[in-house]
Amino acid sequence: MTNKINLQNLTKSEEDYLKAIFQLLNDNENEKVGNNLLADYMSVSPASSNNMIKKLTSKKYVSSKKYGKLELTEEGRLVAVRLIRKHRLWETFLYNYLNFTWDEVHEVAEQLEHIKSHKLIDELERFMDFPAKDPHGEFIPNAQGDYVEVPKVMLSSVKEGDTCKLVAVNDGSVDFLRYVSNIGLMLSSEIEVLEIREFDNSLRIGFENKEETITKKFADNVFVKLISK
Amino acid sequence: MTNKINLQNLTKSEEDYLKAIFQLLNDNENEKVGNNLLADYMSVSPASSNNMIKKLTSKKYVSSKKYGKLELTEEGRLVAVRLIRKHRLWETFLYNYLNFTWDEVHEVAEQLEHIKSHKLIDELERFMDFPAKDPHGEFIPNAQGDYVEVPKVMLSSVKEGDTCKLVAVNDGSVDFLRYVSNIGLMLSSEIEVLEIREFDNSLRIGFENKEETITKKFADNVFVKLISK
């Protein structure tokens, strides 16, 4: 009888849930991550996710109390980070070697990340010469499970010519949110800063074949992550 | 209401069974392929495989009658060949690019073959510049589903220096079978023909770090497939 947890013997479903919990905890650093949020993220009923939470809690990958918030144990976190590592390495492979486009990589990587073989993923990483970031600009965790987030910065601090991805907006005002979506920007939009006008600090930005001029105040309220190859 | 069969919507299990039936039909060209053989090959109980046969028959991938022999429909054959195509392309990738050895490739390819993406496999094939054979020397079927077997030849007809794989023995005599296994040869053994002595047509062969001398009569009763890169 051993108390060592076998990280290999998880079902595809269990893996998907652990990754989802990790992502939700990361994306909602301060707010509570609960069952309904998870159910929504996984596109299942709250009953289904509640079942899985119980299972993962009894298997010591998740720590949760009745009606309480969700957290991952050290083992659960490791499983999730390894999945993200695999996902990002495969996305990089598909994008750099197999002519996949930015928007095609995710769906296939979602399948490939569940392939069980340490050698496969480590050799794939070596074959690609240890890439630091995936096609979306996110850091690829190493084999030890070290996870680093690309820092979130204000759009107004991005340099001319750089490309970035919209990850959050300052949601203080409803007007502002409506303004953002009217322009056509949304979460994950890829934005290129075409020109910065020193006169009034306004920015000319390009995204999805459109161009717009935005004010410094607007750019101060939009948060992005830099994408670099 | 359409009568077109969706080749994409099969479970991993259904795919595995279809591939197994295809392999068994190929390996036992004349003999009857039935439920027990399939169960054995899949390492499940006859009840389980019988269930799946019914399901695949109702879905028109398999044609079978009660207590009768198994056959694949055209759709079933196509599913199986596409799986074999994927399996062999992945094996080739693992072997040629990711430092996998001959005996490591199968297990991982067994998982990778179930990834659903036409683009993935066609681009992988292009990336490797359309390889004709996999690391085991088997032909890789094309995207249209054309399947060609590497011909089975007598070991006595293999040229000096060539490498081949044992695929069958002439099983007329129990003595001979015992002789073969005593030497240490078995199905799938990789055999290199080191020397052919013209004096008595005996062969010096190497396999799994061993060397043996065999007679022409012995070599006439061992069937192999040539392996070429």
Add this chain to the structure above:
DNA sequence: TAGAAAAGTTAGTTATGACTAACAAAATAA
């Protein structure tokens, strides 16, 4: 050709991971 062995089938059970419907607890608002 009758009886035994092998091959195939059916019935009923189990685990996983979905679902709906009904209910309980917590959080928010009046």
Add this chain to the structure above:
DNA sequence: TTATTTTGTTAGTCATAACTAACTTTTCTA
């Protein structure tokens, strides 16, 4: 602070794909 909404839980059902045990059909063999 009570009422209402949101969030979380439980009970019971379904499909997939495995299992065992019992049974039937077919095929061998004496």
